[in-house]
Amino acid sequence: MNDDNEESEMARRLARAEAAVADLAKSYVGWASADVEKCGGQLATARETVAEARAAAVQELYAVAHNIKGQGTSFGFPLMTRIGNSLCRLTRGKRPFSDNELNVVQSHLDALSLVLAQGIRGDGGALGEKLAQRLEAMVTEILGPEAAPESDPVR
Structure with missing residues (x-):
């Protein structure tokens, strides 16, 4: 194959991949x-x-939240990724969870549902930023400032 044919084939493959993602x-x-x-x-x-038995259910929740976090940006919903990351930070530890912590989990789920119901693509603008910051602050209040947002190891 010459260079023109290889480039043409690459362009066709890229177009098929982009169509599949769409x-x-x-x-x-x-x-x-x-x-x-x-x-x-x-x-x-x-x-x-x-x-004491909550950790297992929360770990199941974490596994699904990790998927939400990982997929949002790929499909035009980076606010889903950001909120999902905050939820993963909160739920990734294997520990007993207090009622208050479960309430914060619920706040994250409510926010994720809102983003989807309203079809909020992108970062959500100023309101999206305010919502994400509030959720992140709630998680930091529970976990402490040493639990950095970007430290979410893949399991």
């Missing part, structure tokens, strides 16, 4: 909403158990 993006809100609902189910399970 098709997936059309379904993003639906499956992201389902993921938020799964998190809500795990939160309900955590609330129904004694504090």
Whole structure:
């Protein structure tokens, strides 16, 4: 193959990949909403158990939240990624979770649901920034300032 044919083939492959991502993006809100609902189910399970047994349900929630965090920006919803990151920071530890901490988890799920219901693409502007900062501040208040936002290891 000569250079022109190779470039042409690369361009066709890139166009097919971009089309596939665009098709997936059309379904993003639906499956992201389902993921938020799964998190809500795990939160309900955590609330129904004694504090010492909550960690397992919260770890299940973390696994789904990690997907939400990882996919948002890819499909044009970086605010989902930011809120998902904050939720992951809060839920990644294996520890008992207080009722207050579970309330903060609920606040994150409410925010994620709002972003999806309103179709808020991008960073959400000034209101998105204010919402994300408030959630991040709540997590920092619980975990302390040493729990850096960018330190979320993939499990």
